Amino acid sequence: MNLNGVEVQDTFAEAFGMRGTRLIITGENLKWAYHGATALTGFATSVIACGVEAGIERKLGPAETPDGRPGASVLMFATSSKELGVQVERRVGQTILTCPTASCFGGLSEGDPIALGKNLRYFGDGWQASKVVGGRRFWRVPVMDGEFVCEETTRMVRAVGGGNFLILTTDSAAALAAAEAAIEAMRKVPNVIMPFPGGVVRSGSKVGSRYKTLPASTNDAFCPTLRGVVNTELPPEAGCCLEIVIDGLTADDIRVAMRVGMQAVIARGRAAGVVALSAGNYGGKLGQFHFHLRAILQEGDTPDAGAPTGGAA
């Protein structure tokens, strides 16, 4: 399949089942809501060493948040419900409780409840108080700028992590430009995040390594500087490769995001240095979700594109 001079390889991305949740962070203004949300989702690129993969889904207007203040919607994904619970409490406790004027709410209406402010409330040392509003319990913890308001629980759902595609270009500048265009388009898709820096990752990995202690190592087949000494998968004209990894609340959300992203890359075309689109997989043996690039591009717009799952607030 060749679109606008870009070869779409006949391959698929391999993704895994994860547990995910959405949090709503609000603040006195968007600036402080984002300070909180940015810290909350910091160092959360990969579950390999960060515990969770997290990112800001989108900004929220005052009409979309429980307390009528501007905010940000954040998605967090972990490999197990236990780890997600640990990470949510740890991160909210260190980044939202500490952030001036910020409040934290659950952002999904379905799923199993996990603790959000349920244990963080004890920071109030006996001065904490709760209010039940519309069947949801909110904790008020006195802090030095007033009160930290935090919903008691957030909902956790079964989600999908690790959807991806690779952008193969002639050089680094073309790869960055294509990846940025893809991310800009994909950020408009609800229910997904791209957890790596700027949404893009350069260190795609393969399973295993020559070292006993290292279960994953650099994806040498796509490393341009090794093309002469390894079994390379780079076309002769490709000199750079970047990957975009997507976590989503459902497989359909990832499919939509992948299509939107790939279309943005294809729109730039061969003239802008884009050579091919590929994907990272492990031979189909590890992940239960397979996203075939060509099939996704041929599907066209699905009707559920643009429908957020579970509501924002």
Add this chain to the structure above:
Amino acid sequence: MTALTLTLKQALPGRLDLSPLSPTLARDGLGGLAALQVHMGTRQHALGELFAIKGDDASNVVLAGDLSRVDQIGAGLAAGSLRVEGHAGAYLGLAMTGGRMTVTGNVAEFAAVGMRKGSIEILGNAGDYLGGALPGALQGMAGGQVVVHGDVGARCGDRMRRGAILVAGSIGDYAGSRMLAGTLLALQGCGAHAGYGMRRGTLLVRGTIPIDATFADCGRHVLPIVHLLFRSWQPLGGAFAGLADQVRPVQRFMGDRGADGKGEILHFE
């Protein structure tokens, strides 16, 4: 299906206890409704003797006529809707566990006492002990929401444990007395000794409110939880709709320091 409508045939000579109505409708439906025995003083009457009964929807009940001498309307209501066209007597919605009740007129004392869930909307005024506790009971209202568009008498929310009472008018003396938790809103002030003996919970008051010496002034603040509450009350309309339109700082008084002292009076303009 049309709403089950019970219209009082004539003015009552004494106080009528209508507590069997809602549990019987929930249990037996319309079967034998006209023969249901209700007490007026020491005498028993068949319901059909006192009310003209029309309609067939047992989950949507309308009571009409001068019901100001009818007590315990909607007592034990668990689901469905009950509408009172006109005034209602005492103990309206006693120990209610669900459903929705509307009264177009005034209600007498002890409405919503022991209420656990559901909602009551009163378009007129309410008497003393709204959402309070029965004499001897350790807890008053323990959940649900009561909205009053008029004024409320004394001891509103006495020993209240959970839920919200929202009053567009004023509340009499001892608002939220001995309150354990929950939320009480008065948009046109409170009488004397508001929050007397309260342990936890919130009295949110606009207008005049004398503050007892047992409440400690904790200063003026903008609290996100207040705005969260205001926004949740927006759909109620009327005087409640505009509360969330602007940031409203509150003066926070904590007390009653003679009791547990974790309660609060939040006063705003």
